[in-house]
Amino acid sequence: MSGPWQRWPELDPLDLVLRLTLLDLVLRPVGDWALRFPILGLAAAGLLLPAFLRRRELWAALALLTGLRVALSWPLPDNHAYLLCYWCLAIALSRFARDGGRVLAINGRWLLALLFGFATLWKLLSPDFADATFFRVTLLLDPRFEGFTRLVGGLSIEQIDAARAALERHADGGWLAPVAATRPSARFEVLARATTLWTVAIEAAVTIAFCWPKDRGPSRLRDPLLIAFCVTTYAVATVDGFGWLLIAMGLAQCAAEQTRTRVAYLATYALILFYREVDWIERLANLVDRT
């Protein structure tokens, strides 16, 4: 039997990282119209023209344009905008370096370690995260979490709507009486606390694994932990562009012989696309509601 799966190990690991980064730019275009057009054009050219994929000019231009996007709309851009700029810069620098693969691997590892480190630090510093208020409010207010709240939290659409109305009441400088709708059920409270604990635990674990010296102790769990983070987080919070970048960085720090790990990363990339395109959690919640 011969086919694409047998030839998988022949696929250059560096090319795979570059292609997945460009695919992220195509699937999740960034910037306003003036920047979006050249970024999208460069990403499409890199994907379609093999000779263009490794060109340092392509990556330097993408680093410049994604950096411009952050600078011109500062302080509004989200984490994805910054990470995209850092990653394009890392790839551009690797194209100028003598050992490009190593430079990219080191940047991938430390960008992951630091971004998860700062994300964990912010969660530990925020009192409304530590006492689970963040998820108790977000699971009710943020429409992206509605399916998850219905399916796992056991709330009906009517209960969520009532809670939203209570949480969105507005009285500047005044006082509002507490409303029962904001504490919908004991099961929901457990869900909010479990989500809080899981989020901070998995992010701290990824930080430790990526900071630890390679091939020792927790560092051996780097890839499974990062994949577990992506599989669980993006099933609920569909922040696909950010997730795809994490996978590209994870792949970049993988050793060449880790074929199975690379397949797992690639499958996770596809899974995040599935999460984005198929509202599976809503469908499952509807099915549970009907039965």
Place this chain on the structure above:
Amino acid sequence: MNGFRNGERVANALPVLVLVVVALSQLLLARTQALSAWSGGGFGMFSTLDHASQRHLHAFVVRPGLRREVVAPPALAEEVARALTLPTEARLRSLAVALANTPTPDHGPPTGLQIQVWNTRFDPATLTPASHILREFLLPLDEEK
């Protein structure tokens, strides 16, 4: 030769160094200038309810004995979003200047333009929302003229 290699190492680590500098600056700005943890490149998304969408802004044209609220026009939407995300005095002043000529039905020259940035906090026990003034700025209009 060593100097060249060290320079190359620093250049190759540039993305990581920039991430650290930006993230530390974001932490500082969040602590001192009320920058929303969700913005500024510090990876504080999904860590707090204090993001720009939970903040809102009121602008008032002030006359002796009278304070009339004015609504920012859609053309200033991005300025408003920036002021909500990072309400520095400079940013609030710039927004106040842009709103200073907003017409109101009142007579007499205005003496000032006041801007208030509010955020919503939720009681940890009951989740009851309550708004608090995060930043306040008064632009004396006489001074501007």
